[in-house]
Amino acid sequence: MTDSTTHTQEDSQNPEARPPVARKAKGNITRGPGRRAQQARREFLRSVALTVGVTSISLLGFVPIPADAKRPRLRPPGALSEEDYLSSCIKCGQCVQVCPVDAVKLDDLGTGFGLGAAYIDAREQACDFSCDGLQCVLACPTGSLTHTLDYTHDTRMGFAVFDKPKLCLAVAGKGFKGQARGPDYEGLLRYEEIDRWNPIPLKDYPYDVEICDLCVQACPIEQRYNQCQAGKPPSGDDNQCPPQRAIGLELIEEKNGVKHMKPVVYDGCVGCGVCEMICPTEQASIIVDYNILTKIPLSEMYMAKSKRGHS
Amino acid sequence: MNRALESIAQLFGKASHKLKKDEISPAAQKIYFYKKGIKVTKAEIEALHDEHHKNAKNKWRKRRWLTLIAVNLLFVVSFSLDIQLLEGSLTASRFMGFHMADLNSALQVMLAYKAVLINLLIGVVTIFIAWFLLGGRTFCSWACPYHLLAEWTESLHLWLAKRGLAKNYTFHRGVRTVFYVIFALLAIVSGYTVFEFISPTGILSRAIIYGPTLALIWVAFLLLFEIFLSRRAWCRYVCPIGITYGIVGVFSPLRVTYDLTDCKHEGDCRAVCLVPHVLDLTIKNRSSDVEVGIGADCTRCGLCVDACPTNSLNFEFKGLTRKPKKEELPLMPDSNESLVDKEPLVNSEPSANEEPSSEQANK
Numbered sequence: 001m002t003d004s005t006t007h008t009q010e011d012s013q014n015p016e017a018r019p020p021v022a023r024k025a026k027g028n029i030t031r032g033p034g035r036r037a038q039q040a041r042r043e044f045l046r047s048v049a050l051t052v053g054v055t056s057i058s059l060l061g062f063v064p065i066p067a068d069a070k071r072p073r074l075r076p077p078g079a080l081s082e083e084d085y086l087s088s089c090i091k092c093g094q095c096v097q098v099c100p101v102d103a104v105k106l107d108d109l110g111t112g113f114g115l116g117a118a119y120i121d122a123r124e125q126a127c128d129f130s131c132d133g134l135q136c137v138l139a140c141p142t143g144s145l146t147h148t149l150d151y152t153h154d155t156r157m158g159f160a161v162f163d164k165p166k167l168c169l170a171v172a173g174k175g176f177k178g179q180a181r182g183p184d185y186e187g188l189l190r191y192e193e194i195d196r197w198n199p200i201p202l203k204d205y206p207y208d209v210e211i212c213d214l215c216v217q218a219c220p221i222e223q224r225y226n227q228c229q230a231g232k233p234p235s236g237d238d239n240q241c242p243p244q245r246a247i248g249l250e251l252i253e254e255k256n257g258v259k260h261m262k263p264v265v266y267d268g269c270v271g272c273g274v275c276e277m278i279c280p281t282e283q284a285s286i287i288v289d290y291n292i293l294t295k296i297p298l299s300e301m302y303m304a305k306s307k308r309g310h311s
Numbered sequence: 312m313n314r315a316l317e318s319i320a321q322l323f324g325k326a327s328h329k330l331k332k333d334e335i336s337p338a339a340q341k342i343y344f345y346k347k348g349i350k351v352t353k354a355e356i357e358a359l360h361d362e363h364h365k366n367a368k369n370k371w372r373k374r375r376w377l378t379l380i381a382v383n384l385l386f387v388v389s390f391s392l393d394i395q396l397l398e399g400s401l402t403a404s405r406f407m408g409f410h411m412a413d414l415n416s417a418l419q420v421m422l423a424y425k426a427v428l429i430n431l432l433i434g435v436v437t438i439f440i441a442w443f444l445l446g447g448r449t450f451c452s453w454a455c456p457y458h459l460l461a462e463w464t465e466s467l468h469l470w471l472a473k474r475g476l477a478k479n480y481t482f483h484r485g486v487r488t489v490f491y492v493i494f495a496l497l498a499i500v501s502g503y504t505v506f507e508f509i510s511p512t513g514i515l516s517r518a519i520i521y522g523p524t525l526a527l528i529w530v531a532f533l534l535l536f537e538i539f540l541s542r543r544a545w546c547r548y549v550c551p552i553g554i555t556y557g558i559v560g561v562f563s564p565l566r567v568t569y570d571l572t573d574c575k576h577e578g579d580c581r582a583v584c585l586v587p588h589v590l591d592l593t594i595k596n597r598s599s600d601v602e603v604g605i606g607a608d609c610t611r612c613g614l615c616v617d618a619c620p621t622n623s624l625n626f627e628f629k630g631l632t633r634k635p636k637k638e639e640l641p642l643m644p645d646s647n648e649s650l651v652d653k654e655p656l657v658n659s660e661p662s663a664n665e666e667p668s669s670e671q672a673n674k
Contacts, residue, residue, distance in 0.1 A: 047486040047548075054509070054549055055493055057529075061508035062501070087423035087502045090416050090431070091513055092403035093521055097390050106517060109525040113503040116402075116517055116526075141403045141410055142420055142431050 061112035071290035072111065073119040074273055076104050077127060077155035078137040078145035089144040091116030095136035101188040101199050103127045104136055120157070122273025122288050127157070129220045129272060130190030130199045132234065153221060153242035158271025158288040160215075160247065162263055168285040169212035170249060170261040176212040179203045180280045187277055189218060202278065213249050215263050215275035215286055221246035225268070244268030247275060314599075315561050318606035322557040324485025327591035336600045342571050343596055351575045359575070360620035371613025371626075375453055382454050386520045401454065401516035402507070403434060410434035414442070415555040416513065419506055422498035439559060445611075447560015451546065451553055452585070452612035456519060457511040460534060461543055468538045480541045482548045484588065491551040511545065512552060543585055553608075561607040564629035569593060571601045573621040580615035580624055590615060593623070 066072065069083040076095050079085045095118045096104045103125045107114040118136070120127055129152045137145045149155060165171050180202055181187065188199040207214060216222055221242045224234055228241035246268040249261045263275075263286060273288045321327065335343070364370070386404070389396040398405045402416040412434030421427060442450055451458050471477035497505040507513055511533055514526040537544050546553060560566075569592055576595045581587040589609045592598040604627070615624045626632075 043481055043483055046480055047483040047489075050482050050544075050548060051486055051489055051493070054490065055497075058494070058497070058505050058509045061503065061505060065503075083502060084424065087504065088420055088426075088428070089504075090403045090412065090420050091504070091507055091517070092399040092416075093517060094399040094403065094405065096521060097398050106521055106524075109529070113501075113505065113508050115508050115524075116513060139398070139405075141399070141405075141412060141434055142424075142428050147430070 061115070064110060064112040064114070071158075072114070073107070074122055074158055074271070074288055074290050076118050076120055076136045076145055077129075077134055077152075077157055077270075077272075078140070078147075078149055079118075079157065080144060080146055085144050086113055086117060088142050089117045090142050092141065093118065094139040094141060095145060098131070098135040098139045099127075100131050100135070101125055101128055101190075120273060122276040123284055124277075125187045126273035126277035128188075128190050128199060128218075128274050130188075130197075151240055152224065153240075153244075153268065153270060155270045155272070157273070158290040159292045160265045160269045160271060160273075160275050160286055161289045161292075162265065162285065163287045164281070164283060164285045165262070167281040167283060168263070169281065170263060173260055174212060175208075175210040176214060176280050177206070177208045178280075179206050180214055180278050189274070189278070190220075192223065211249070211261050212280065213261075213263075214278045214280060216247050216249055218274050218278045219247050220272060220274060221268055221270060222248070242268050246270065314604075315607075318561055318608075319558070321588060321606045322554060322561075322608045323488045324483065326484075327588060327597065330597055330599060334599050335596070338601045339571055339598055342601060346576075346595070351577060356575060356577050356579065356620045360579075360618075363620060363622050364617065369617050371617050375613060376459065378453050379456070379459050383456050383516065383519055386516070390520055400513070400520050401456075402513050403431070409437060411438050411441075413512075413552075414438055414559065415552040416504070416507065416510075418555065419494070419498050419504040422495055423502050423504045425499070425502075442556055442559050443563055444565065446563045446565040446609075447558070447607060448553060448556045448610040449560070449565070450556045451550075452610035455512050455552070456515040457530065457533075458546065458610075460515070460530070461537060461546060464534045464538050465543055468542050471538065472542075477539045478541070482541070482544070484548065486548050487550070487554060490549050491554050494551050506551060510550075510552070512550075546585055553610075557607045560609075560611075563607075564631075565611065566627060566629075567605045567609055567611060567613070567616060567624055568627040569598060569603050569605060570623045570625070571598045571603075572623070574623040575621055577620070579618045579620060583614040583618045585610055585612065585614075590624075 064072075065086075069081070071082045075082075075085055076099075080088060091106070093106055093116070096102075096106060103120050104118045104127075105121065107117050107119055109115055111117070132152075134149070134152065134155070137147065137149065140147070162168070169176055179185070183203055185201075185203055187202045189202050189205070190196070190199040191205060194200060194205075207217075209217075222245065224240060225242050225245055227234060228238070234240045245266045247263055247265050250264045251259060252262045253259045265286075271288045271290070275286045276284045276288050279285050332340075383401075385397045386400060388394070389398060395405075396407060399411075401413055403410075403412045405411065410430065410433045412431050414435060417431050417435045420431065445453075468477050468479070472479055494506040497503075509529060511530045514524070514530055518524055518527055533545050541548075569590075574593060576593060578593070580593055581590045584590050586608045589606045592603055592605075605624075611626070613626065616626060
């Protein structure tokens with residue numbers, strides 16, 4: 001009895017269902033036209049099941065996608081807003097291949113439709129712009145990393161946020177001596193005074209500062225800004241000069257009169273994540289926020305920036 | 312033109328049909344006439360096969376596997392040695408600086424993003440011309456890494472099926488067209504490249520180049536499904552990439568051509584074929600002419616060329632391949648008309664829509 005009821009349900013969903021007589025004979029017909037019809041029907045049902053099955057699995061890609069199209073990760077320079085980025089990215093990884101510091105990686109299954117799209121884990125390895133020419137943007141075949149920007153300071157991957165002031169060495173008035181991230185850290189950073197074209201392991205460049213200002217020292221935008229201020233723009237090209245500063249240590253006076261240093265992020269920050277990478281505290285005191293971006297449509301922002309840059 | 316339409320219809324899932332007498336050319340009818348009543352034994356077929364392929368067994372398969380591995384390795388080598396020869400992955404790449412974009416991936420991206428991306432278009436045109444010249448679905452069997460894995464696991468499937476340990480459930484071939492429409496609609500509606508999420512081609516290509524990912528679990532699942540439940544199911548019934556490249560190959564000059572003259576109609580070609588319906592014309596009285604190009608759904612893998620005991624299937628590049636002159640059939644009757652009248656064609660072929668191996672598997 002139970003068996004027959006399930007069949008009726010099946011048939012009501014299936015427009016090609018046979019009348020009950022044909023169904024009764026199921027399993028008994030072994031040859032002749034009845035068998036052929038039965039095979040065709042079974043194949044049809046299997047095909048419907050296959051369609052439903054594979055389509056459902058493909059839709060699982062929605063599960064990890066945030067409803068408000070917020071960025072779960074830092075994207076490479078020039079990345080469009082998260083929604084546009086994911087739809088236009090062809091998941092080829094050419095941006096991965098050109099990055100001199102291997103900052104760009106590809107997403108895995110857990111990010112749903114982000115599978116195969118490029119991201120940057122700044123704490124692991126930030127983009128330090130050591131390619132000097134936005135190679136990933138040039139490599140992108142679709143414009144997912146928009147081609148409308150020309151210079152490092154035109155990018156806006158995110159925005160640095162002073163996340164954990166309590167951990168910050170500068171706030172505590174402490175200096176820093178040694179390898180910024182310890183002896184086991186594999187990340188690379190470009191030091192212009194050592195080798196402009198070849199980034200070196202962070203662990204090979206120990207620091208010794210009285211008040212920790214590693215985030216300011218390492219900031220690629222700050223470095224360029226300072227070069228320009230000194231009258232030596234990168235490659236002798238004034239266009240490469242950032243219009244604004246990105247980060248600096250400021251002396252802050254609290255309400256109770258205590259004075260201390262504190263890193264302050266300025267509007268020139270592009271969110272490259274070098275500060276997050278180099279921060280020597282256990283957890284980074286300063287991190288890059290990716291979602292501040294979503295308040296302004298990125299494409300518009302890049303257009304504006306690019307126009308301003310050319311005028 | 313008619314043949315092209317037929318080829319497209321077949322690509323979309325239309326089953327081949329028995330030919331009416333007037334659909335078969337007089338020359339082909341003559342040949343069928345002479346073949347009537349001739350039975351061939353298995354031993355004869357094997358002897359013929361050995362004779363024709365004694366020096367080059369699985370010639371095309373070897374070439375194809377080497378090419379496929381070389382193409383995919385070139386990506387890896389280019390990246391690991393940083394020689395910038397072939398950058399990217401199969402979905403989009405640069406070959407010595409020239410943009411190339413996988414047609415299906417590019418289509419999905421443009422549908423999802425709802426814009427014609429000019430840069431991508433350059434890569435699309437390049438790849439379109441390349442694969443048009445090379446045969447369209449040639450991409451599948453000569454470049455797609457999933458094809459190779461599936462080919463290997465296919466032999467496992469056949470081994471298991473022979474022993475009753477695996478099934479070969481078939482699906483309606485039209486379901487691939489349904490998938491094509493579904494994935495196009497999903498890209499438009501959702502704004503995401505939905506198919507890319509489950510495309511084993513992209514997943515594998517990236518895994519080969521950039522290192523393994525969890526997404527390989529999905530590929531493994533597909534392979535297991537094919538091993539135990541349905542032979543080559545992904546390529547046969549699901550993958551929209553096959554349709555995209557199939558359309559590219561409709562008018563391609565490179566294809567496998569069937570020559571009816573020596574064919575023994577034993578079906579060895581259909582037994583090895585990924586898309587056996589394209590070889591339905593090798594069934595007796597199904598070929599409309601003495602020489603017919605195989606349809607667009609053919610992946611130009613060459614397995615049938617290797618398997619054919621009589622050299623009746625061969626690669627051809629239209630306008631370039633020179634064919635040896637054929638010997639005339641002896642004692643040719645004078646008039647075709649009288650021949651047809653005397654001996655009406657009899658549909659003596661075995662069950663047409665089933666491939667021999669799948670029959671075995673189901674038993």
